[in-house]
Amino acid sequence: MAELHKPLTESWDCHVHFAYKDKVEGPRRPTTLEAFVIDMKKAGITRAAGNVWAALSPKDAAALKQANRDTLAAAMESQGFVIPVVMVNPHFPNESIDELKWARDNGIGMAGEICGYLIKHKYKGKGFTRLMEKAGEMDIAVLIHLWEPRQGAALARQFPGTRFIFPHFGARTHTDILEISDLAPFKNAMVDTSGTAVFRTGVPEHAIEALGAERVLFGTDYIIDEPVSTRVRTELACPDSRTLELVMRENLRKVCRIPPSQ
Numbered sequence: 001m002a003e004l005h006k007p008l009t010e011s012w013d014c015h016v017h018f019a020y021k022d023k024v025e026g027p028r029r030p031t032t033l034e035a036f037v038i039d040m041k042k043a044g045i046t047r048a049a050g051n052v053w054a055a056l057s058p059k060d061a062a063a064l065k066q067a068n069r070d071t072l073a074a075a076m077e078s079q080g081f082v083i084p085v086v087m088v089n090p091h092f093p094n095e096s097i098d099e100l101k102w103a104r105d106n107g108i109g110m111a112g113e114i115c116g117y118l119i120k121h122k123y124k125g126k127g128f129t130r131l132m133e134k135a136g137e138m139d140i141a142v143l144i145h146l147w148e149p150r151q152g153a154a155l156a157r158q159f160p161g162t163r164f165i166f167p168h169f170g171a172r173t174h175t176d177i178l179e180i181s182d183l184a185p186f187k188n189a190m191v192d193t194s195g196t197a198v199f200r201t202g203v204p205e206h207a208i209e210a211l212g213a214e215r216v217l218f219g220t221d222y223i224i225d226e227p228v229s230t231r232v233r234t235e236l237a238c239p240d241s242r243t244l245e246l247v248m249r250e251n252l253r254k255v256c257r258i259p260p261s262q
């Protein structure tokens with residue numbers, strides 16, 4: 001298998017979506033778990049945290065539950081390559097809280113990616129509040145796609161006991177990326193390096209400086225974005241070997257409670 005660029009350290013991706021039994025929309029996208037794993041390994045990535053594509057916008061609570069069971073099955077089938085992430089959906093808060101309990105019992109340390117723009121939810125209301133609070137109580141970090149960057153600091157402030165990972169540096173586009181600094185006072189706020197902003201001069205470097213290496217996670221948003229370029233760009237932003245290890249792998253290990261022996 002061709003290796004596109006030799007990794008500087010073992011790289012674990014914190015943010016992926018993959019096909020399993022479900023179809024993935026869009027042209028030229030891998031349609032099987034096997035093809036996903038091959039693509040990732042070719043990009044020098046040795047493990048990836050995420051869930052099945054169908055989890056993103058399930059039509060009802062039963063479909064949400066099934067997607068989570070499929071994710072766990074895919075993780076087993078992938079022999080540890082996939083780190084399972086539980087999906088929750090604020091349209092179904094009670095069932096999602098049941099899913100958090102199921103996740104905790106199965107050793108899963110992360111939930112999401114909640115994509116408000118896909119499920120048409122503005123992250124407001126009693127159900128959402130209860131769901132976020134429960135995630136905090138169960139120490140399950142929530143990967144949540146923001147509507148606008150300032151929402152990151154607002155969520156971190158509203159739910160101080162809940163850890164958040166804001167994908168794409170918490171911003172929508174490269175133009176509002178400097179909002180990263182707003183997250184600095186909130187120790188429960190982390191960002192991942194997926195999205196187009198990672199390719200902007202200085203952006204991942206700024207995230208590491210503003211938040212500290214412990215709060216930046218390597219993520220590709222694979223199936224949306226091509227993984228090798230994101231990996232290389234994230235590696236290049238790490239000023240020393242300790243930062244490299246934290247950002248590329250160890251922060252995710254901690255979130256997902258994976259012991260050092262694995």
Ligand SMILES: [Zn+2]
Nearest residue numbers: 015113221224
């Ligand atoms: Zn994503």
